[in-house]
Amino acid sequence: MTDALDTLDQDLIALLRADSRTPAALLAKQLKVSRGTVQNRITRLQRSGVLLGFTVKLASEGLRGVRAITQIEVRGGAxxxxxxxLRRLPEVVSVYSTNGRWDLVVEVRTEDLLGFDQALRRLRDIEGIAASETSLLLAEQR
Known part of the structure; x- marks a missing residue:
């Protein structure tokens, strides 16, 4: 579907990425089109599956102060x-399968370094994990 996106669609998506709560009237003014055009474009982008929803961004220092990515090698068919x-650990935010050296990539969040150390110890004790490597996420680059 991305091949069918014209410049107006792309500009609208960019504005929505910056702030998905921007009122249609303000979007229309910024894009120099009518409010109805903006609403019709948003509806069409939703129906075609380009726009899957609208979300909220939280400050990375928000609820949990320590964030990390752990890459995991799984033993055999485990x-x-x-x-x-991993999903039973409350500190695990997401788990992804991947290719290459590592079998899984896990996002971990905790309140502080002590909690992170404890979570990492529990993670490493999981039967079937052959090896892991963890990197703390320091600052989001914008």
Whole structure:
């Protein structure tokens, strides 16, 4: 569908990415089109599956102060068991399968470094994990 996006669609998407709560009237003014055109474009982009929804961005220093990415190598055919165990850890935000050196990539968030150390210890104790490597996320580059 992205091939069918014209310049107006792309500009509208850019404005919505910056602030998805911008009123249609303000979007129309910024794009120099009518409010109805903006609303019709948004509806068309939603129906075609280009826009899947609108969301809220939280400050990275918000609720949990320490964020990290852990890359995991799974032993043998234990992937399903490892993923299930990871999902039971409250500090695990997301789990992704991947290719290459690592089998899984896990996002971890905790309140502080002590909590992070404890979460990492529990993660490393999961049966079926052969190796892991963790990188703290320091600052989002904008």
């Amino acid at each position: 992937t399903d068991k490892v993923v299930a165990a």
